[in-house]
Amino acid sequence: MTQRVALVTGGSRGIGAAIAAKLAEDGFDIAVTYASNATAATQVVTRIEALGRRAVAIQADGATTEGNSAAIAQTVAALGRLDVLVCNAGMYPYGPIDEMSVEQIDRTLHLNLRAAMVETMEAVKHMGPGGRLIYVGSAFGQRAPFPGISLYSATKAALGGFARGVARDLGERGITANVVEPGPIDTDLNPADGHGADIIRPFTATNSYGKVSDIADMVSFLASPRAGYITGTCLAVDGGLTA
Ligand code: NDP
Numbered sequence: 070m071t072q073r074v075a076l077v078t079g080g081s082r083g084i085g086a087a088i089a090a091k092l093a094e095d096g097f098d099i100a101v102t103y104a105s106n107a108t109a110a111t112q113v114v115t116r117i118e119a120l121g122r123r124a125v126a127i128q129a130d131g132a133t134t135e136g137n138s139a140a141i142a143q144t145v146a147a148l149g150r151l152d153v154l155v156c157n158a159g160m161y162p163y164g165p166i167d168e169m170s171v172e173q174i175d176r177t178l179h180l181n182l183r184a185a186m187v188e189t190m191e192a193v194k195h196m197g198p199g200g201r202l203i204y205v206g207s208a209f210g211q212r213a214p215f216p217g218i219s220l221y222s223a224t225k226a227a228l229g230g231f232a233r234g235v236a237r238d239l240g241e242r243g244i245t246a247n248v249v250e251p252g253p254i255d256t257d258l259n260p261a262d263g264h265g266a267d268i269i270r271p272f273t274a275t276n277s278y279g280k281v282s283d284i285a286d287m288v289s290f291l292a293s294p295r296a297g298y299i300t301g302t303c304l305a306v307d308g309g310l311t312a
Contacts, residue, residue: 072123074148075292076100078131078140078188079158081110083256084205087281088155089113089124091289098123100144102158104130123148131158132180137187141195151195153292156185157205159224161258163265166219174220181224182231189235189246198243201292202235204228205284206248208307214272225250229303236301245300249287252307254279274309 075092079085080101089099090113099117103110103126110126117124125147130136144151159181162173185204193200209218210225228248235246253269255261261270261278270276287306290296305311 072098072149073152074098074100074144074150075153075155076102076140076144076151076192077155077157078102078129078184079104080155081106081113081126083258084251084254084281084284085155085157086113087285088157088288090116090120091282091285092153092155092292093117093120093122093124095289095292096122097153097292098148100125100127100140100148102127102129102131102136102140104128104158131184132176134187137184138191141188141191145195151192152197152199153201153203154188154192154196155203155205155288155292156188158184159205162220163217165217169220177220177224181221182227185228185231189231193239193242193244196242196244199294199297200239200242200244201296202232202239202244202246203288203291204232204246204248206250206303208250208252208305208310210248210250210303211305211311212272214310215268232303233301240300243297245291245297247291247299247301248303249284249291250303250305250307250311251284252279252305252310254281254284256281272310273307274312277308279306279308
């Protein structure tokens with residue numbers, strides 16, 4: 070069987086690291102990108118290699134065109150092909166819109182949204198039938214349940230529109246495009262014991278945070294042949310936040 074390859078952006082920590090490890094367990098060779106935390110990225114590579122898979126860590130700023138292009142090019146150069154792209158790297162600017170700067174607006178748009186567009190454009194040049202485009206959105210792409218998240222919500226909501234369009238562009242080539250929309254997940258970005266947790270937690274139906282494995286399991290399913298007829302949709306993994 071051909072050895073399949075997945076790229077997970079922002080795969081050095083949190084949700085991305087869990088997705089990378091899960092896809093390696095599923096049999097993929099893995100590329101991860103990171104911004105600055107080379108130590109964490111190296112640990113992810115070591116963990117994947119221990120599973121008998123090939124892995125590579127790529128330093129690439131997802132807020133730049135160069136970083137987006139390098140992520141795809143270096144994955145293909147190191148691992149030979151690309152079957153699954155998981156656009157996961159993201160940032161969470163918090164605050165009312167009149168306290169945001171234009172620089173914050175631009176950087177959030179670039180990392181949370183534009184990166185998915187540029188990476189998809191480059192990635193699909195290498196993908197054949199069975200290819201998978203998976204975008205990590207957010208439950209806040211569907212709801213803005215409290216103030217301070219307008220910019221974040223806008224970028225995550227736009228991923229849904231993008232995935233719907235890309236699904237139409239690529240469906241007949243056997244490539245699917247979907248968004249996974251997490252609720253609150255315990256990571257460095259949103260610790261379950263952090264000061265924002267008591268605000269967010271009650272908006273879930275379960276009154277609880279999720280685990281990184283909750284998201285990795287959904288991505289694993291979407292990346293598998295079992296999900297070949299699922300495309301152009303947003304899948305909530307959010308403890309009922311959007312219920
Ligand atoms: P973390 O902050 O825990 O991890 C972020 C990861 O992204 C790290 O690997 C980091 O690399 C990388 N990264 C950050 N900035 C850049 C950049 N400019 N270029 C490349 N890589 C970058 O975040 P989470 O795991 O919590 O979040 C992952 C995704 O899930 C995000 O898109 C987020 O919006 C989304 N999400 C998270 C939720 C949550 O509750 N945690 C809820 C809903 C959605 P490095 O290690 O080098 O810093």
